[in-house]
Structure formats: C-alpha cells, structure tokens
Amino acid sequence: MTSTTADPVRTEIELIDAYWRAANYLSAGQIYLLDNPLLREPLRPEHIKPRLLGHWGTSPGLNFCYVHLNRVIKARDLDMIYIMGPGHGGPAAVANAWLEGSYSEVYPRISQDEAGMQRLFRQFSFPGGIPSHVAPETPGSIHEGGELGYSLAHAYGAAFDNPDLVVACIVGDGEAETGPLATAWHSTKFVDPVHDGAVLPILHLNGYKIANPAVLARIPEDELVRLFEGYGYAPIIVSGDDPAVMHREMAEALDRALDEIARIQRAARQEGSARRPRWPMIILRTPKGWTGPAQVDGLPVEGTWRAHQVPLAGVRDNPGHLAQLEEWLRSYRPDELFDGEGRPVAALRRLAPAGERRMSANPHANGGLLLRPLDLPDPRAYAVPVKEHGRATAEATRVLGDYLREVVAANPSNFRIMGPDETASNRLGAVFEVTDRVFAGELLPTDDHLARAGRVMEVLSEHLCQGWLEGYLLTGRHGLFNSYEAFIHIVDAMFNQHAKWLKVTRGLPWRRPIASLNYLLSSHVWRQDHNGFTHQDPGFLDVVMNKKPEIVRVYLPPDANTLLSVGDHCLRSRDYVNVIVAGKQPAPVWLPMDAAVAHCTRGIGIWEWASTDGGADPDVVLACAGDVPTLETLAAVDLLRQLLPELRVRVVNVVDLMRLQPVEEHPHGLSDTEFDALFTTDKPIIFAFHGYPYLIHRLTYRRAGHHNLHVRGYKEEGTTTTPFDMVMLNDLDRFHLVMDVIDRVPTLGGRVAHIRQRMADERLRLRAYTREHGQDAPEIQNWTWPH
C-alpha cells in the first residue's frame, strides 16, 4: 500500500496498516531479538535470543483487532477494554501497550525509544523479564489466557453494571472448543442493555490450534452463522488475507457493530424496549501467523498450525533462517514506523487514543483504581439472640441471607451474588425481598423473582458464575458466589488461575487491590444425605490450600452468628480468595453475637463453657471445625460428662483454618506457643473436621503435639440416607468420638471398656433405627446442649 491520494479514508487505512505493521514488528521482535531492535544493522546470530519462546500465530490477529478498536475508540470516544482470549499471544498486548505509551508509564525502564525497545524485546520470555502470555504484568489486561476458556465470561463480568463500557473480547477458535467458552455465549440471556455495558465478541478463526484444525473453522459458513444466531447474536463476517481489503472490511464491521450496540442501548434506555436484542458479534477469519513466513524449509507455515509458536526455529545456527527472519522483520518497514530515536513516528502516536481511553490504560482493567468499599450494615443487627449456649436454633445461611438483603439494598450497582440456581435453596432467599434474578430470556407469570435487572445471577454453570464474578471483581466491584460444596470442584482450575493472578498482582504496586473472591459453600457434605454420594465432596479446601498462603482464607463458622461475623469480614477484605463453608439446615447457635465476633476475630479458641478442664490441664482435647463436627463434638462432650464425669475435657473450636498452620507459613498461623497452649503438647487431641481428615494433618504436622492428634472427617463414605447415618458412616458421630477418647486417654484404661461397648451398641441401634424408620431417632434429632 502506498499513499498516492488524499482520500481521507484511504489515508486512515494506510495509517492503520502502518500501526498494525508496527505492532506486528514489535511482536516478532519480542520473540526473536536480543539486540539490534530497529534493524539499523544487518541481523546477526548474536542479535537473536538463545531460546526462542512465544506464540506468533495469534499475534497478528490480536494486533489487527487492537488497531481497529483504537480507531473506533477515537472516532466515538468509547470507554473500551480488550479481553484477549488467546492470551498466549502476549507479545501483541505488550506491543500495543508500548505503542500507546502506557507500558513506559508503568515501567519507565522500558522507555518509548530505541533503548526501551531493546529492553522490551529482551525481557520477553526471558529470565527476570516478563511472562510469555498476557499476564497481570501486562497493562490493560484483566485476563491471562494461559488456561483457555474464560475470556467471554470475564468480558461479560466486566460489562455488568458498567453501562458506558464496551468490552471487546477476542475469542480464539481453540478456546472456543472449551466447555466454559461454549456456554459463555449464552451470556446474552443475562445482559441488561439498560444497566449493563456491551460485550463485542470477536471470534477469531485462524484455523489451527497447536497441531489440529479448530472445529469452528472447519464447518460450513452457513452452519457457523446459524450457531451464533442460535446463541442470540447477529454475526458479521470479516474474512480474508489481503490487508488492504481486510482493513476496510474490519473498519466497516466495527462501525456496524458499534452502531448496532448504540441502537440497542438507545432502544432499551430511551425507548424502553424490553425485547432481548440480538447483539452484534464479529467472526474474523484470517490466516494463522498472518504476515509471517509463508514457507519455511519448503513447508507451509503462514495459515497453518506450524505458525502456532515460533515459525523460524534455529535462527542462530541456520543462516537461511536468519536471512528469512530479517526479510520477514524488514517486511514491516520499521524505518517508516519508528523515528530516529526509536519512538513510534508522530502519525502513529497520534493514532492511538489518549489517556484513560487507551485500552492499555483504561482503569476498568486495573479495577482496584475504581473500587468503592461496600456500604455494609452492622452484622450484629441480624444476630440470633442466644441466651444460653446452643439453645437457639437457626439456619445459618438464612440468617446470612437477611444480612445480604441489606448489602444488596445498600449497594445497588456494585455487588452481585452468583450461583447455579441455588440462592433460594441455599436459603439466601431474603435477598429476593429487595432484588430479582437477572434474566433476559422470555419471562412467564410462573417465574419466581425473575426480571431484566437484579443483583442475583443464576445459571447452571459454575464456570459462568465464576467467570462472570472474576470479571466483575477484576473491574473493581464486589460479589459472592454461593454453591453446593461438592460442585465447586467444577471450577478448581478457574480458582487456581485466579489465585495465581492475585499472587502476581501482589508484586505489582501499580495494580490496586480488588475485592476478594468470596465463596459461600453450603449444602455441604454432611447434609447431602438426601442427594447422596455424588453430592458429597469437601475437597475444594485441599485445592485451595495449595495456593499461596497470602492469598487464601478458609472459614468454617460453627453457627449462624459466627457465619454473620465471617461473612461481614470477607466482604470487607481485599485481594484474597475467601472460602466459607456453612450449613443451611436448622442447627444450634452456640455463641451470642459478641462472643461470636470475638471468636471469629481470634479464629480459634477454647470454648470454656463447654470444657470441663477448668481452664487448665485437660485429659483430652476435643477439637472441631465445621458446623456438623462441632455439633457432634459437643454431643460427645455431653456424653462424656454423663459417662466419665471425672474426665477433664477441653473443647477447641476452629473457625479460621489457617490458624492451625505455623506462623512462618501463613500470616494467620499461630505461634507454637499459642498452638501448644490450646492443644497441649502431650494430651490426646480428637479433632472432628468438616473435610477430608488429611488436611488437618497437613496443617499441623510440625506442631509438637501432632503425634497425639487423631482426626475424624469425611472418608468418602456416603449414600442417600439420614444426616446422622452420614456421620456414623464416617466415624464422625458423637458415639465414635467418645470411643476415640476412650481409646486414646491412657488413664481411662480397661475400666471403661463397658462404656466403649455401649457406644458401639448405640451406633448399631441407631443405624437399625434409621433403616426401620427412614429417619434419625428422636433423641438424635432433638438433642440439645445441656444447661
């Protein structure tokens, strides 16, 4: 393309092409060049990196979209961010941030000149430098793209409650094969064009993944169009490989799409249309590794899977490859793109948006900048009155629901509750007194609290809930994900990636803290007696505990009031992943609110009111974490008081699981002195735990008293049965805890063998009772803490 006319469109397209060439040059430069960044001298082997790492294949497409998005941002003064699903195309994101100047603002060493360009190239995928993927280190990103599947959910999460934001989201055709992405297209049924911003998906068909073609690139166009029409979009196709043609087509497509978004929003906001719109999307078909080497060693590269990573390998040792690389790099005509100092030429600098309109500097992509603290009510106002320990009964999550109702009411535009159709069944239904479930599909009179707008998002996809919430949090808002405990494993991998993101941001002062990701896991293992074995899995805690201690928090409030205290604490926190496990069934409330707050503040403590050791020198420590284990422990203490009144029992309750770890390993960890003061170093500890018992050993193995520790927990036994049979199946029941005490307190000796036998007999009797009557015996159902 050469400039032979003053046609302003043509001139603009030439500039766009130049900008694209600059970004492509900078992308390839990052993959290959240690030095000679502007090719001011002939390329020599020592200019080449010793290890060639990076993904070229997707980069030109990312750059192509970037410059065209810049055009519409400027033309329309758009507030836009860019989610790059193919985040392994890290060089593209970095290249554009550098071109826009924001990279140098964040990292002044990487200046916008030749020296900076050389450092920019060298640092990429280089020890001590930056990762090869779009990463927290990349300005303008809220999405890593290392693990594929979540770009579109992140995009929608960013758009919710941001009515003036447009989120451009490029979806790679590889990523499009993942399950989470395949269902994320249905987010169209959860967008409110009045209060939410718009997502503009760009499905990028470059045809190949690592070695395989991409499914969506290999179906007839008619089928492809129907698929996206079926998902609720109006697709616009841009397809080709001639840059001059493609620039015009892409510009037209974006104008059409943004006109349509504007029309949709106007219709909804000014004209009151309640019809679900057909949102525009773009299907962009370009060659993989576009503008890169067409052939290498006689094999086709551009447009094939061979372009996925580094199209020319062995450049240092292969003069032919070196020459081909130089020819390829020079094809972008760097002399036209960068001035004598190595800066982008003025015309290119002028092409980029300015200030916060730059996608690499948009504050939505550094959500902590926009974070407003939640307006939170005093949780004490929702407390269950407790005059005597354990004499009040409450459904813990229902009590939290009352509190959440006020959170929702007081924060109508920056707090959302996500969950897979379980907000009511998890007994948070009070929120529906002040809000609705969001749904943009057809509404019927039989629907329950369903509306175009609301604070609760329910879809039977934990992936979507998690992805939406991540996008929402990363752009500076707050939320809660409530789920059945067992099925939160569905998002193990997403949790891992979010925790990794948070870990890295801790080292980036320019990334401001965001609200924590809060999980409320209810319908937990011990009360899935009705749903059976598939619904019983407390192992998410084990996944969580593998992540960096400074990121993760796990809370097991034993009752409604402690849940209130913990919930309030988590909503105030920043940059953590908080996991709260709480029951929804009627259960004793052990602590008055003041005591609950104090207990949660400590995170762990002796319950003197339940203990019989007079505050010192117990014969045995009964520890517990979780609501059902606490209940069984206290029922065991009740039995011990009756059966072995001389036994000095200490009850320790754990709310904050991290307290068990050594202080050197976790900021919440107890010192050995503190731990030993609670648990002793020489007395048997019977620990009734909510989850898999190994986790307690893992947390405490360094403690002096660890060899005295005996943990009961879920040992993967269960079926459809009664609640008490569930604890019996796993030897966590009160009678078995008494047997454990007898087995482990040496001073009791053989004289209590009859008591042990009585406990074993009770278990058999109660199991027989449930099998005859189909429910737990009344003495189990009606047990309360004695007073």
Added chain:
Amino acid sequence: MTSTTADPVRTEIELIDAYWRAANYLSAGQIYLLDNPLLREPLRPEHIKPRLLGHWGTSPGLNFCYVHLNRVIKARDLDMIYIMGPGHGGPAAVANAWLEGSYSEVYPRISQDEAGMQRLFRQFSFPGGIPSHVAPETPGSIHEGGELGYSLAHAYGAAFDNPDLVVACIVGDGEAETGPLATAWHSTKFVDPVHDGAVLPILHLNGYKIANPAVLARIPEDELVRLFEGYGYAPIIVSGDDPAVMHREMAEALDRALDEIARIQRAARQEGSARRPRWPMIILRTPKGWTGPAQVDGLPVEGTWRAHQVPLAGVRDNPGHLAQLEEWLRSYRPDELFDGEGRPVAALRRLAPAGERRMSANPHANGGLLLRPLDLPDPRAYAVPVKEHGRATAEATRVLGDYLREVVAANPSNFRIMGPDETASNRLGAVFEVTDRVFAGELLPTDDHLARAGRVMEVLSEHLCQGWLEGYLLTGRHGLFNSYEAFIHIVDAMFNQHAKWLKVTRGLPWRRPIASLNYLLSSHVWRQDHNGFTHQDPGFLDVVMNKKPEIVRVYLPPDANTLLSVGDHCLRSRDYVNVIVAGKQPAPVWLPMDAAVAHCTRGIGIWEWASTDGGADPDVVLACAGDVPTLETLAAVDLLRQLLPELRVRVVNVVDLMRLQPVEEHPHGLSDTEFDALFTTDKPIIFAFHGYPYLIHRLTYRRAGHHNLHVRGYKEEGTTTTPFDMVMLNDLDRFHLVMDVIDRVPTLGGRVAHIRQRMADERLRLRAYTREHGQDAPEIQNWTWPH
C-alpha cells in the same frame, strides 16, 4: 384414552400410554410410599415415608422417552442404551428396570410382584436402600447424573467403535447450561458413521431447574433450531402436553430419527459417502412434573419449578395433601397396569424388549461384560539401552509413544488416546505412524494426520476428552488421556465423580470390572518454564488422593524405562484411576529395563548405585519422586560426594506414591518395618518431590521418622524462565538440597559452613547467568551422573 377400536396404531399407543402410566406410577410410588404399593386400600398416613426425597419433575419425561425407545428397539431390533442426563430422576430408571424384569434379575429380593414393589418403593432414598439418583446400583446405567454436564460426552464415548449401537441420550435443559454439555454437542465433528455407532440426543425442555427457568426453554423456537443446526444436527421438535397427541408425535419423531440414522450409516458404509452428516436430534418440550399435581395449595405445580422435587410435601400430616396424592396416584389406574400378584400385566410385559435388548440389561451398560484385554506388546522391546546409570538420554514420553504405537496397531477397535491437541507436543507422535486424529469436519491438505477415522481424539476441551473416555471405558473398552499436567484440574470434578462411581461398583458383584482410567500428565510443572506460572500446577495429585485408596494409583516414573514399565502396568489394570506424571524433555535414563521393571514392581527402593552408605546406616536419606526431582537429587549426591566424601548418603526413589502410605490405609502401602528400613527412624530425610510438598507429609505423618522429614517441592513460584531457574525458585535445586543436608545433618556442624555458603553463591551465580544469557549455564545443561 379408552380402547374403542382395533386400529393397531391406536392400540399400540394405548399400550405405550399404559406402560408410561405404569412407569410414572412406580416413580411416584418410590418417592412417597412405604406400604400399600398397589393402593389396594385407601391411602393412610402410615403408608407414607417419613422423609420425602426424590425428584419427580424430570421423571415423567424420562419415562416417556423410555417407553418410546422401547417401541423402536422392538420394531427395529435395535441395540440401544439410554443415558439419562437428568440422573436425579432416579425413580424413572429404576421403575423401567423393574418393569422390564431386569431389576428383579439383578436384585432378586425386589421381585416383580406386590412384595417386590413394596420393597422397591421403600428402598428408594431410604437408609440401607438405594440412592435417589441414577447410580451404579441402577441396572442399565453408565451415567450417574448427580453432577450435571457429562451425559452427551458419555453417550458419544459409548458410541465410538460400536457401529451397531444407538445411544439415546436425554439432556435436561438444566444440564444444557453447563459448559461441558454446551461443547459436547460438537461431538458431531468426531463421529465416524462408518465405524462408530450413533448418538440420538433428546433435549428435554421442561422449562425449569430448581427455581429458575432453563435458558434453552426461554428462547424463540427459531433461535433454538438455529443453535442446533449450528451444532450440526437436524432437530425434530416434539412439543405439547396432551399425552395422546404426544405419543403419536414422539413415535413419529423417533421413527424419523432412526430412519435418518440408518440412512446416514448406509450412505457412509455402503455408498462411501464422506460428507459429515447432519445427525438427527429430538427437542422434546413437555411440562415439568407432567401428569403430576396441577396445583397444590392454590399454587401451580405441574409445568413449574415447584414440580422439581416432591410436589406434595407434608403428606403425612396434611389430609388434603394425602387425598391429593391418592388421587394423583390413582390417576394412573394401577389396577389396569398390575395384575393380582402385582406384576405388570401381560400386555405391558410383552411391550418391553427381551433379554439383552432391554436397555436395563444391555451389556454395553455393564461394560466389563464386554471387556477384552488389550493385546499388549512387551515393553522391554522399547526400552532405552542403559549401560551405565544415567548415561543414556531419552525423552520419556517419546519412548512411551513407540510402545503406544504398537498398542494402537494391535488394538484397532478398542483402544483410544484422548487429549486436548497435545499428543504430538507431548511427544507421543509415533502413534501417527499407524493411526490418525479423528476429525469429521472439513479436511485440508495442510492438516497433519487428520482423517475420518483414527485412534487419537483431540479437542481443546479436557471435559470432552474425559467424558468421551469415561463413556468408552464404561462400555468395556480401553484408553489413555494425555494432558498438560496443570490443566487436568479442569476435570477435577469429573475425576471425582468417576472415582465415586468406581468405588460404588466395587460393592456390586454384578458390575464387572472395567479398564482403568489412565491419565498421562506431561508438560509438567518443572518444564513449563516456557509457558509460565499459569501452566504450573501439580495439584491434581492432591485431588486424586482424597478418593478411596482402593481406586486411585499415582505413579511418578523417574525416566523413560520406568515410564514404559508403569504404562504397561496401567493398561493391564482394572477399575482404577491411574495417574502417571512423566516428562517429555531429554533426560537421563537411570535404569536398564530389567532394573526399571523391578523398581516399578516394588514401587519404591534404595538406589544402591547412587548411595554411599554401603547399604546400611546412612547419615542422611535423599528421597525423590518425579523425574526432575530425581535429577536434582542425583546431582546433589554428586556434589555431596565431591564436597563431603565422608558423608554416608542413601538415595531412595519413589515411583508409586501410594507406597508411602501405611499399609492399613492403602493396599500398596508399606508396613512400618519396610518404611523404616528404607527411610530409617532417626536420620534426616530430604525429600525432593514433584508436587506440592504437603502431600508427602500427608502420606507419611504416621511414620516413625516423619519428624526427620524435610520435603522440597513446588511452592507456587514460577514464571517464564529457564528450567533450572524453575527449580531454584522453589528451592528444589541440587545446591539447595545440599544446603538442606548441611542444615539437617547434625554431625556436619559448623565446619561445613563454607560449603553451604558456596552452594548459596552458586545459586546466585547461576541465576545471574540465566538472566544474562537467557538459558541455563552449560554445566547445568550438560551435567551427567559421574562414573
């Protein structure tokens, strides 16, 4: 509907309706009735179960499909199984198995008479009885449906390489919202109509989930049809609530669909058509809780979310509800359906298919019955020759790939390799010498080993890979899932459910053992230096270890020959989940093949050739598990030999991680005597572990020497850097291991402080080297075990 004519179609439909009423009656009976199963007397409160558990809402739809599938099975002598995505409709599956007689064959106590019916009702969701969901206990099922999302992937897995099988798969509209299900529709691009059977998906739109409408039930029909046309299907819609009309329409729809399947298969098999067919599917729209109570307490129930579980609650205490229940149950006219003895009347019994044509007795749904052992080559034939320990170099997975090539060649119809586009990049590419990747989309000349038929299935969805493989294994075949280690977390939840399924089948003698689910995790944490932090996560092992010890096996072969031995062992095993972690990069081969086999057979052992303790009384034990940790450990031993020649070092290598557990906890566990003989009870143990270090503590906390154990592993540190920097970042490198030895062997004392300092200096020097040169220092890259 009454019989007033001899019209055979009408008569058949009346019979079908009667059969459906029988199944509905039996479904509702299971939810409600303790006694009086045939309503031979008026319903009284004591006939009602004390706890009402179960899911009515989906059951009539499941039953409706069942009887219509029975019709076509008989009419066409079809070999068909039925996957019920809404597996929480357990009563429906059980009801039909009982009607067909197979339930009583498997469980003779549940006889096909009144007494059996009473037991059938009572046992459902009752302590000591059967789970509320379709479960391993349910004859005819390979799919639980407790955790939603996997039905369609299971269905396709069952169909692969079963050319004469038709897999009917009902997909609930709730499940359809999940990611795994949303992408599973694309399985159409991986079915070969010549060699594979057919899947007939039935999308069941009953409109509601627990409390919310289902997305696909609330989009315009045109949009819905486009969506499934876009997925590659030809949808047939059956919609309504009048049974008489619906029976005719469903029968016609099934005839159309099965005619079309037959036509497609004929075209492909006899006429050689290579076009990807548009497979038929059925969209069935019926009310939720169809035929159940229309209203309860003035609120609509049938056709709404209120029908999801138990439409009438409090039946025991509410005479109005009791009367309504009786009216509802009698609406099925049980007297017409069951004879004096309580058996289905003869006309209904005749309606069901016979023998193995019954879906509840089809051997494909009890795959162990059909399992043929793999024809496996001798792995020794592929061994890397090793004359001196560690002097040969090999890429472990490439060596395994040679072996797998022969497995593929020798087992052309019952072994598949699944993976998300990584078979070649994980260096198993030798299999492509004898097979191809399956793809039914458009093929291009640039494609690499892509064909309509093949043994390798690659799709960028770990969910699909896992679901397909599960379906394939559960129907009696064999396979291997190769994946990047970090991203196998994507299927944590699916693994959990499969492990739970296997655990339950262990207690069901009529379920025959199936081939193990084999994971090969490569591109592991230590060699994701190039992809960075998101690709580094060895935590799947922690998830696996929470499942029942009799089900799970974890292998960490340290080199190519041990990988061969482990791989061969896993392919011969049954009813396990085997996890193998192995590297793909060039690495030392430590053991000649005979020694490798012996070492793997023991699973753990002292490497005398690397030890310097003369077989007894070491000063320190260096233990290792995993290829990179083994390399660093041996390099540390090399350093110790040079720097501290008097130190008596023992090297213990662990292949089979379960050996570390106590024998009481895992069948592979070592006795304390054996463990102590390897690790000593009083010497420091420095354990270099592949994964998160806690796992080793969790496995060994009961051992006498546990307090001497110091574990190095991945502590969640990493980025894009060099391989050696990765181990340094996590303190797993040889120099740090030497420092650990110095810190923990008390006899060394302060006199070796200078050596410790030298190690620390080496680390700094090497880090600086990588940051300057972008690669590891030659002495690291070229290190070999001394001879």
